[in-house]
Amino acid sequence: MIKIASDNGQVMSTNLSRSDAIYASLRRAILEQALKPGTKLPEDSIGDTFGVSRTSARNALLRLASDGLVEIKPNRGAAVAMPTLEEAEEVFALRRCLEREVIGRLCKRMPRDGIDALISHVREEERALQASSPRSIRLAGEFHILLAELTGSKLLIDFISQIVSRSSLILARFGRPHSAECGIDEHVQLIEALKNLDAETAMRIMDHHLHAVEDRAKVDEKDDGPDITEILSRYISISD
Secondary structure (H helix, E strand, O other), X not given: OEEEEOOOOOXXXXXXXXXXXXXXXXXXXXXXXXXXXXXXXXXXXXXXXHOOOHHHHHHHHHHHHHOOOEEEEOOOEEEEOOOOHHHHHHHHHHHHHHHHHHHHHHHHOOOOOHHXXXXXXXXXXXXXXXXXXXXHHHHHHHHHHHHHHHHOOHHHHHXXXXXXXXXXXXXXHHEOOOOHHHHHHHHHHHHHHHXXXXXXXXXXXXXXXXXXXXXXXXOOOOOOOOOHHHHHOOOEEEOO
């Protein structure tokens, strides 16, 4: 049986394969910035932590590499991807273009339950923030993925998912401390503009939001490497 930690910290059973469960747990740990850019991800340590073979760990790492969250180098193994400042500039420039496309489409055609879905998500963000939970970081990014999902475009969903993930890595490496309440307030303002189908206002809010995120980037001093076994034990457990 495979068990994975839920958002509220409880452990729940899943029907995921071992590789899928490891992938989901590692992805969550990276997006919640528990595993920082550059952190080594040894297959044997991951396998021992989860009680699975190195093959299952390797398959999960390969999927994360295809997502751009992990880098795998010959004879050096896997590590959480380490974005550069040059890449950060390109990522945010492309992200602004993609997010404007999402806003434009939603202001032309918003699904019937779209606004309710966005409001529900923001409430989850608020609860996570009040609980000082690291999942508030992940939920902030997933708000933008939800926007893309509401367009119904598979390509936009794929592009936004990848670029939001890369943005999370950039913030994990270069981000200044900030109040997450500001981001939530902007999400609320954006929902109101979308509710009114006000494309001009919605795009202005989104541009301001993304520029504010980008402006938080700065180079921080490197710290000592974390204990990945201790970190991952909070995200998943696998038993027979």
